[in-house]
Amino acid sequence: MDKQRRQDVLYCGIDVSAKELVVAVSKEGNWHQRSFSNLQRGHRALIRWLQSQNRPVRVCLEATGIYGLDLAMALEKAEGIEVSVLNPRNVSRFAETLRRSKTDPADAQVLAEYARRMPFEPWQPPARAALQLRTVMRQLAAITKQHTMQVNRLHAASGSVTVPTCVRVELKRSLRHLAASTVRLRHAAGKIVKQDQQLEQRWQLLQTVPGIGKLAALQLLGELALLPRHLDVRQWVACSGLDPRHHRSGTSVEKASRISRAGNAHLRRSLYMPAMVATCHDPHLRTFYLNLAARRKSNRLALIAVARKILHAIYGMFRSGRPYDGSLLFPNLQLGSCPT
Numbered sequence: 001m002d003k004q005r006r007q008d009v010l011y012c013g014i015d016v017s018a019k020e021l022v023v024a025v026s027k028e029g030n031w032h033q034r035s036f037s038n039l040q041r042g043h044r045a046l047i048r049w050l051q052s053q054n055r056p057v058r059v060c061l062e063a064t065g066i067y068g069l070d071l072a073m074a075l076e077k078a079e080g081i082e083v084s085v086l087n088p089r090n091v092s093r094f095a096e097t098l099r100r101s102k103t104d105p106a107d108a109q110v111l112a113e114y115a116r117r118m119p120f121e122p123w124q125p126p127a128r129a130a131l132q133l134r135t136v137m138r139q140l141a142a143i144t145k146q147h148t149m150q151v152n153r154l155h156a157a158s159g160s161v162t163v164p165t166c167v168r169v170e171l172k173r174s175l176r177h178l179a180a181s182t183v184r185l186r187h188a189a190g191k192i193v194k195q196d197q198q199l200e201q202r203w204q205l206l207q208t209v210p211g212i213g214k215l216a217a218l219q220l221l222g223e224l225a226l227l228p229r230h231l232d233v234r235q236w237v238a239c240s241g242l243d244p245r246h247h248r249s250g251t252s253v254e255k256a257s258r259i260s261r262a263g264n265a266h267l268r269r270s271l272y273m274p275a276m277v278a279t280c281h282d283p284h285l286r287t288f289y290l291n292l293a294a295r296r297k298s299n300r301l302a303l304i305a306v307a308r309k310i311l312h313a314i315y316g317m318f319r320s321g322r323p324y325d326g327s328l329l330f331p332n333l334q335l336g337s338c339p340t
Contacts, residue, residue, distance in 0.1 A: 010053050013111025014046075014061040015104045016068040021046060024108035025053075026116070033105055038067060043074040051080055059083045060115040062091055073125050085123040086114065089262045094118070129196040130225035133189060137222035138266060140185040147178040189218050199225060201321070208323035209310060210285070211278030216270065223267040224314065233315040240267045242308045259304055268307070275307040283335050284326030285309065 015022040021036045023046060034049065036042035050057045059075055061068055063085050075083040095110045126134075154171040157163040193199045199221060206217035227239060237243045241263025261268075279289040285306050292302040313329045316322075 008055055010050070010055045010057045011112050011116040012050065012057055012059045013108040013113070013115060014059060014071070015107040015111065016061055016064045016071060017104070018067055020104075021071065022104040022108045023049075024105065024112045025050075026109075026112055027053075031109060033108065038071065040070070040074075043071055046071075047074065047078045047081065051078065055080075057081045058115045058120055060086055060111040062086050062088045062111070064088075069131075072123055076123060076125050082120070083123050084115065084121050086111070087262060124228050126226045127196075129192055129199060130222075133192045133199065133218070134222040134226055136185055136189045136192065137219050140182065140189065141219065141266070141269075143178055143181050143185065147175065147182070150175050150178065186215070186218075189222070193218070193221070202318055205317045205321070205323060206314065208317075209274065209278070209313060210282035210324070211274035211276070211280075211310075216274050219270040220267070220274075220314070223264055223270060224318075233312055236311055236315050237308055239263045240271070240308075240311060241265065242268060242271075242304060242311065271307040271310060272303065275303045275310060278310060279303070279306055282326055284330045284333060287333055287335050288330060 010025055010027070012023060012025045014024075016038065019038055021038050021042060023034045023036065025032050034046075036046045036049075050059075057080060059081060061072065061083070068085070072083055072085050075081050091110065091114060094114055095107075098110055098113060150171055154168065154175065157168050157171060193203050202225070203217050203221050206212050206220055207214060212220065227236060231239065234243075238260070241259060241261040243260050243263075244258070275285075278285045280286065288309060289302050289306050292305055293299070297305070309329060313324055313326075316328065317324060
């Protein structure tokens with residue numbers, strides 16, 4: 001964008017909450033702020049106000065799950081408005097250089113400054129089927145976690161004479177309800193996949209990876225299906241937060257490398273268990289894992305490296321349409337070349 005066009009663009013930041021949208025725009029060096037309800041009528045009023053400025057508008061907002069999704073989709077369809085949905089961690093780091101206070105108006109100004117100063121990446125709305133699948137699978141993950149908590153509570157209650165019978169009865173009833181919800185959600189996820197040809201094909205491909213069963217494939221597909229198509233494999237890894245973060249300064253400061261975690265926590269969790277299983281059932285990933293262990297890498301770091309390799313494999317499978325082949329992932333690896 002040339003300098004003249006940059007001056008014509010109106011940069012806008014929107015802080016999204018459950019009930020309110022706090023909007024900040026910079027015009028002629030002054031901040032102008034408005035508030036709108038986070039409902040469809042509020043979205044329409046916001047779009048009319050932005051379009052009344054008679055200038056191209058670039059909007060930045062943070063990824064806030066369901067609270068910001070409908071707004072992002074409405075802005076993306078509006079004429080004369082570009083929208084970018086940002087990783088909250090990236091915004092937080094950017095904000096450290098600008099603000100001393102954290103309020104909704106201050107957050108909106110930070111987002112407007114991000115739109116003005118940083119490279120702008122237009123947001124692409126997800127396909128409806130992919131969005132539905134992710135929503136169902138995240139709800140299923142939440143119910144599964146709740147089910148585990150209730151099982152633990154029932155176990156503790158069953159071993160205590162101080163817990164009345166009515167509590168144990170209610171815990172058992174809750175577990176039956178959660179189990180029924182799990183069955184319904186799995187069925188709904190499978191139905192969504194079978195109605196979309198690309199999702200069905202990718203679901204089948206995922207199950208060719210040792211360690212990824214039907215449920216794990218649904219969980220991974222729910223997160224991967226929404227990644228933009230133009231991303232390369234390094235950007236996939238960055239989106240998952242599995243990319244390494246190094247800390248070195250001069251010759252005296254060198255801390256252990258860690259993963260950045262600046263990405264999709266749901267995707268990281270969906271990869272961890274398949275990585276554990278794959279190290280037992282796939283000879284290529286097992287050899288890779290044991291080589292890392294032989295170099296005195298911790299069990300956790302080695303599993304993270306395996307998860308990253310699995311993500312590389314999935315990227316190649318989705319691009320080629322071919323099932324998993326460990327020899328392609330590790331072309332120079334000699335099986336059994338490490339201690340067992």
